[in-house]
Amino acid sequence: MSSATDNRTADAARLEAFVAANIPFLAPDESIMRDHRMKPRSAREARVLSEAGQEYLYDEIRRFLQGALDDNFEITENMIVAPAARFGDMTTAIFTGAGDHAMASTKGVIGFCSCLHYPIRFVRKYYEHDPRVGVGAGDAFLFNDAFYGGLHPPDHSTFMPVFHAGELIAWVCCGLHQGEDGAKEPGGMGPAMESPYDEGLKMPPLKFAENYAIRTDLLTFLQNSTRDPRMLGADIKTRYATCQRLEQAVLRAIETYGVDAVVGSLRQNIEYVAAEVERRIRALPEGTIRGQAFMDSTMREDVLLRMPLAVTVRDGRMTFDFRGCSPQIGNRPVNAPQTSMKVLLSMCFLCFVWPDLPRLNAVLEPIDFVTDPQSLCDATRHVPTALNMQVLFKGITLTHIAAAKFYFPVPEKFGKVIAPWFNQPVTFIYGGITQNFEMTGNLCADLNGMPGGAHWDDDGEHSLTPNFAAMTDVGETEFTELDLPFMQLISKRFARDNLGFGKYRSGAGYQTSAAMRGSPLWGFSAIAAGSKFSSVPGLFGGYGSPAYPVCKIKQVNVFEEVAQNPALFTADIATLMNGRPFESAVYSTHRGAIPFELCTEGELYMVSQGAGGGYGDVLDREPARVVKDVEEGLLSLEVARRIFGVVLDPATLAIDAGATTVARLDERRARLARGRPFDEFVSEWNRAAPPPGIPYFGGWGEDLGTLYANGRKGTPADLPLVLMPDPKDVAIGELEAKVARLEARIAGGDAGV
Amino acid sequence: MRVVITEYLRIDLDAERWECRNCNAVLGPARENYKRGLLVYDRDPREIHAPQLDPARYAYTFAPDPAWCRILEYYCPCCGSLVEAEYTVPGHPPLHDIEFDIDSLKRRAAEFVAEGALAKAPDLTVPDPRAAFGHAHRHDHDHEVQP
Numbered sequence: 001m002s003s004a005t006d007n008r009t010a011d012a013a014r015l016e017a018f019v020a021a022n023i024p025f026l027a028p029d030e031s032i033m034r035d036h037r038m039k040p041r042s043a044r045e046a047r048v049l050s051e052a053g054q055e056y057l058y059d060e061i062r063r064f065l066q067g068a069l070d071d072n073f074e075i076t077e078n079m080i081v082a083p084a085a086r087f088g089d090m091t092t093a094i095f096t097g098a099g100d101h102a103m104a105s106t107k108g109v110i111g112f113c114s115c116l117h118y119p120i121r122f123v124r125k126y127y128e129h130d131p132r133v134g135v136g137a138g139d140a141f142l143f144n145d146a147f148y149g150g151l152h153p154p155d156h157s158t159f160m161p162v163f164h165a166g167e168l169i170a171w172v173c174c175g176l177h178q179g180e181d182g183a184k185e186p187g188g189m190g191p192a193m194e195s196p197y198d199e200g201l202k203m204p205p206l207k208f209a210e211n212y213a214i215r216t217d218l219l220t221f222l223q224n225s226t227r228d229p230r231m232l233g234a235d236i237k238t239r240y241a242t243c244q245r246l247e248q249a250v251l252r253a254i255e256t257y258g259v260d261a262v263v264g265s266l267r268q269n270i271e272y273v274a275a276e277v278e279r280r281i282r283a284l285p286e287g288t289i290r291g292q293a294f295m296d297s298t299m300r301e302d303v304l305l306r307m308p309l310a311v312t313v314r315d316g317r318m319t320f321d322f323r324g325c326s327p328q329i330g331n332r333p334v335n336a337p338q339t340s341m342k343v344l345l346s347m348c349f350l351c352f353v354w355p356d357l358p359r360l361n362a363v364l365e366p367i368d369f370v371t372d373p374q375s376l377c378d379a380t381r382h383v384p385t386a387l388n389m390q391v392l393f394k395g396i397t398l399t400h401i402a403a404a405k406f407y408f409p410v411p412e413k414f415g416k417v418i419a420p421w422f423n424q425p426v427t428f429i430y431g432g433i434t435q436n437f438e439m440t441g442n443l444c445a446d447l448n449g450m451p452g453g454a455h456w457d458d459d460g461e462h463s464l465t466p467n468f469a470a471m472t473d474v475g476e477t478e479f480t481e482l483d484l485p486f487m488q489l490i491s492k493r494f495a496r497d498n499l500g501f502g503k504y505r506s507g508a509g510y511q512t513s514a515a516m517r518g519s520p521l522w523g524f525s526a527i528a529a530g531s532k533f534s535s536v537p538g539l540f541g542g543y544g545s546p547a548y549p550v551c552k553i554k555q556v557n558v559f560e561e562v563a564q565n566p567a568l569f570t571a572d573i574a575t576l577m578n579g580r581p582f583e584s585a586v587y588s589t590h591r592g593a594i595p596f597e598l599c600t601e602g603e604l605y606m607v608s609q610g611a612g613g614g615y616g617d618v619l620d621r622e623p624a625r626v627v628k629d630v631e632e633g634l635l636s637l638e639v640a641r642r643i644f645g646v647v648l649d650p651a652t653l654a655i656d657a658g659a660t661t662v663a664r665l666d667e668r669r670a671r672l673a674r675g676r677p678f679d680e681f682v683s684e685w686n687r688a689a690p691p692p693g694i695p696y697f698g699g700w701g702e703d704l705g706t707l708y709a710n711g712r713k714g715t716p717a718d719l720p721l722v723l724m725p726d727p728k729d730v731a732i733g734e735l736e737a738k739v740a741r742l743e744a745r746i747a748g749g750d751a752g753v
Numbered sequence: 754m755r756v757v758i759t760e761y762l763r764i765d766l767d768a769e770r771w772e773c774r775n776c777n778a779v780l781g782p783a784r785e786n787y788k789r790g791l792l793v794y795d796r797d798p799r800e801i802h803a804p805q806l807d808p809a810r811y812a813y814t815f816a817p818d819p820a821w822c823r824i825l826e827y828y829c830p831c832c833g834s835l836v837e838a839e840y841t842v843p844g845h846p847p848l849h850d851i852e853f854d855i856d857s858l859k860r861r862a863a864e865f866v867a868e869g870a871l872a873k874a875p876d877l878t879v880p881d882p883r884a885a886f887g888h889a890h891r892h893d894h895d896h897e898v899q900p
Contacts, residue, residue, distance in 0.1 A: 668834075672828065676792060
């Protein structure tokens with residue numbers, strides 16, 4: 001070989017090394033982000049797991065580590081400041097050295113950690129061998145960017161490596177809903193976020209601690225970027241302390257059982273879940289279950305965003321096909337990265353369908369995902385995501401329905417067949433200066449008070465837990481009022497007829513309110529949808545949820561009014577809004593999402609948790625259950641008679657059995673009279689395209705390859721990025737047009753103006 | 754063998770047809786959408802989810818907007834059971850929601866819950882509406898339904 005050739009080879013090597021060490025920007029790595037599956041066994045894992053007869057030892061090790069995870073969940077829950085995390089919106093977890101999710105706390109929201117294989121793999125690929133970053137004992141990374149693997153920006157996670165004898169053996173993690181992160185609107189979530197750069201802190205994996213010490217400069221920078229530096233600082237330290245205790249637990253396990261046994265126990269747990277899920281999928285009937293959800297809000301305007309889902313089971317595998325979903329909305333925060341959607345679906349499986357399994361991301365191992373790029377459920381990183389729960393929670397609803405339909409014919413079930421859970425994040429987001437003179441911003445844990453869908457053999461549970469977690473809490477009103485400058489004058493109150501009706505009814509969701517008191521600067525926002533289109537359907541003939549607005553009573557100080565005349569106040573939204581007891585006040589209703597707005601003392605904001613889905617035909621409901629609901633104030637006599645066909649004595653609630661039988665048979669006859677044969681019905685009903693006048697997004701009917709987007713039509717690849725006009729510009733335009741019309745009429749001599 | 758599919762539907766795998774579990778009515782071919790064998794009614798959602806606030810005063814009332822949301826109610830043409838309630842957009846083609854592979858079901862029939870063998874399936878004791886329609890006897894035969 002000539003020296004010239006040698007020089008060229010050396011130059012090429014230097015160039016390659018230079019480029020590798022000087023990537024202009026370490027953007028999210030698609031090869032990492034598109035792979036939700038576990039890595040192949042490492043050489044150590046392969047060797048260790050080839051040894052038979054270790055199952056009891058592995059189980060003992062996992063019990064030891066499970067205790068550490070659950071102990072540290074409790075400790076952290078009691079130390080953390082972020083309000084949602086104080087009521088269970090957090091998780092602790094252990095990952096393998098390669099970054100596969102191996103164990104998690106039994107309580108809390110598994111998704112905060114089950115997504116962390118993405119950033120851990122990123123760290124291992126890009127930072128571990130970079131001498132300017134590196135990974136060593138006592139280091140820890142902070143992370144919140146959805147496009148590097150998180151759910152959405154307000155969720156912050158900390159992970160740190162566990163080294164033994166110089167070898168990276170595992171990772172330990174603590175993730176939770178932090179909330180306030182310096183976003184455009186307080187609390188990290190808000191309808192008015194129009195770009196990723198409105199969403200506050202955007203942290204790819206960030207090494208904020210080194211060798212068991214937090215870097216003061218980075219901590220100060222992070223704190224300085226948010227409205228509540230005290231909370232952020234405390235919670236960063238709390239999570240880091242949690243990770244250090246978990247690190248000690250893993251090291252104690254290694255000391256007790258040996259490193260091979262610990263590595264084997266972690267890997268075996270993952271492989272067990274993957275194999276067991278495949279076995280369970282093989283037990284399902286083969287075929288396709290289709291569902292669809294219609295989201296009725298971008299959070300700023302009323303629209304219909306279609307989200308279809310076809311779940312196919314074939315040969316022990318399951319495919320989730322979301323094609324035909326609405327395109328992403330470039331300036332609204334309802335977009336979800338595909339990784340977020342996968343994590344939410346794993347939460348649904350682990351909470352409701354296979355709740356007996358170890359809570360691991362490996363539940364998705366035999367599942368494939370198909371999405372349209374640049375859709376609401378496969379968004380690009382240049383669109384905002386803070387309120388992507390709208391998409392993710394609909395994904396959970398569709399998974400609930402698919403699971404119910406696949407599992408109904410199967411004898412071996414692992415959870416009950418249920419109608420969908422309620423699926424809207426109904427709560428108050430708040431921000432301002434507290435009675436303790438500190439700036440803050442966050443959310444009330446009422447979000448966790450979603451009611452359950454009806455079971456196939458019983459009624460659903462009232463405001464129990466969110467659809468994304470099985471064990472969380474809604475928080476105590478008194479604690480909220482102690483910390484924050486508002487009072488919840490309506491708190492956890494059930495309204496009549498807020499149920500998913502059916503043979504078995506859903507649980508009921510509660511109303512709540514907030515009125516600021518004692519703050520020089522305070523405001524609220526809300527982040528729900530489902531105000532025009534029922535957010536939750538029923539199952540097998542059961543009805544879905546009603547629709548839910550935000551209600552306001554403004555330009556009044558309710559505290560002063562009630563001090564003068566306590567009888568004016570009734571803790572019920574409908575009574576207040578229909579009765580209008582405060583003469584000078586302005587009463588209004590709004591879609592479930594309202595951008596952050598400042599309020600004055602005593603102005604009342606009211607929201608209502610919705611209902612889950614009902615199950616089965618209302619006429620099959622036992623009359624005694626109907627009476628019980630009436631007695632408990634959940635159901636009106638009118639609905640008992642009109643919907644359920646149960647005839648009651650209004651005074652005693654005694655059932656008139658004969659009249660009830662007649663009423664129900666009459667209704668069956670009425671159904672036969674008004675129902676039309678399917679083919680005849682659809683010949684008139686089916687439209688070729690969305691109705692004019694409705695801003696519609698997504699595929700229409702069975703044509704999922706053609707998407708509509710507010711008047712445009714094209715393939716997913718053709719459509720330009722959807723950008724919605726500013727609602728205020730729309731309103732101004734309408735007013736200007738009105739003024740122009742009126743001016744034209746005046747100019748034309750219209751004396752009637 | 755008759756395999757249960759939903760609260761109100763089953764498939765007779767031998768005859769390859771959908772049947773009503775409440776009244777045994779034959780609804781149609783198992784390889785087609787079961788909805789084709791049912792009656793359909795376009796329900797104004799306000800009739801189920803009545804406004805809680807005065808519609809004359811408020812834009813949002815706790816009732817779905819009937820211009821945006823309809824409920825397609827599917828009834829058994831024989832006994833009138835409400836088999837499915839589909840929340841949809843006006844004019845949106847009904848969803849073909851359940852499409853099981855009939856050949857696979859037949860091959861694996863013994864793995865699924867057969868009608869009448871519901872040890873681990875839900876309690877399906879329901880009031881018997883058949884008396885009102887002259888079907889008070891137990892069925893061991895099938896009826897072709899004339900809606």
